[in-house]
Amino acid sequence: MNSIFLIGYYGYGNFGDEVLLKTFINKLKGNGKWKRIHVLSTKYHSHDKITYIPRFSFFHIFRAVRQSDIVLFGGGGIFQDTTSSKSLYYYIFLILLAKLTGKKVLVAFQGIGPLKRRINHYIFRYVIDHFLDYVSLRDVESLQLLKNTVKVRRPLQYFDDPSLSFFRDSVDLTTMNNLENVLGLNVRQTGNEEINADHFAAIINRIVEKYNVSLKFFILQEEHELDLVTKINSMLTVKATVCQLTIDNFTEVFKCNYLLAMRLHLLILAFSANIRFLGITYDPKVSNFLDGVDTGKVSLDLDTLETKLEQLLSGNVKKRNDEIFEGKINSVEAGFKALFDLINDGGSPGNGTV
Incomplete structure (x- = not known):
């Protein structure tokens, strides 16, 4: 099928999330493998081999999952329960739906938390340890939260925020x-x-x-x-x-x-x-x-x-500090290499900062 479903908090006019979306689309197109990219958004439309899927239409979401080889949660900080647990459970539901249909589920460059409710620690730990094929984080604090508080058992790695790559190429x-x-x-x-x-x-x-x-x-x-x-x-x-x-x-x-x-x-x-x-x-x-x-x-x-x-x-x-800047750019590029090595070859996730 050569189709991927990109999931994040896209379509709400938040500059940061739209930058992340643009970053991932640019990288996916540069990868050259994908005939169709689905994007979770606010309303249905299609443009330039990208289909935008309304986030509250189960029919469109289910069809996009079925038509995709991979479901990718790309960037941002969507796994949190700051205001309520509803948003967290919504994204967990999408993970479970993808796994029930036999898809690979990848989480890349994610910021995790806050996770204030203890029950969510147990739920999210189980999801990460049992249902995700790949996980990378965008900062060491997210890694420490998952390792020390949520007590995730699987190996984790973190890279810097992927928007750095987009801005570097755009400035x-x-x-x-x-x-x-x-x-x-x-x-x-x-x-x-x-x-x-x-x-x-x-x-x-x-x-x-x-x-x-x-x-x-x-x-x-x-x-x-x-x-x-x-x-x-x-x-x-x-x-x-x-x-x-x-x-x-x-x-x-x-x-x-x-x-x-x-x-x-x-x-x-x-x-x-x-x-x-x-x-x-x-x-x-x-x-x-x-x-x-x-x-x-x-x-x-x-x-x-x-x-x-x-x-x-x-x-x-x-x-x-140009040395810090170049170090962060190299971190982002390493993160995308690890992600695409796994997508293209089905191999190991690569080496991040653990």
Whole structure:
């Protein structure tokens, strides 16, 4: 059949997930084996040998599974129970459906957790140990969660986030020769502890007055960001422009000298483009990435934000460490090689960082 079913949180207008989807599609097409790629999304349509499958249509999902040789869970952090267990159980159901129809099930470059409910530890451990043909993770923290807390028995490996490869191939440094004096901003609602909009706006107002920078908000998922951005922007003395970031216009970020952001894949983009940046740590995946690239971070309480921003705009925050960057790129490429070696040859998964 030479068909693969790619599963993730695709189709909801989340910039990070759409970057991951584009990354996997590019890699699959480059592999040259696939006559048809199915993608789990929000509605049914077909384009350029890619069929998008509505995630709540059992008929379309079952048909896509039956028509595929391999079911691949590609990138992101879909295996978690932060708000409820429903999403976790949904993806576990897809794994079981694929195995019941005799398909290979591969999980690649996944971030795992949080898994807060103990019953989910037992369920997910059993699924990983008995129903998956391949597992790779996107960070050491996911590996430690599975090994030390969930107590998974099977061998595990991790590689860096695959979006690094996409951004590396997409970044054209010649577009960055005439940088404007712009501070890029990105904030989001988290559902738990939230940013204090008044405090945030007051700090940004003082920074603008002192450093005479222009401001540009980047929205990566309107549902979780637009209201907060609108509220903060209404309190700024110098209004920021607002850009809805997509897979087609993400080079707008290159017009910024500096970036303050919460979203993981915007931080990864800044790192890839060698833009000085600070991250606001609302989620372990963001903190883990910032620690791994040796750059500045602030917590949601914003206690150190003003000091860190002054350091950023004064040039006292380091630019990208090229050795770290190349190491992460090599890690991603090793991850894809391990994945495609298994797909193409039916061999062992290869060597990752264990």
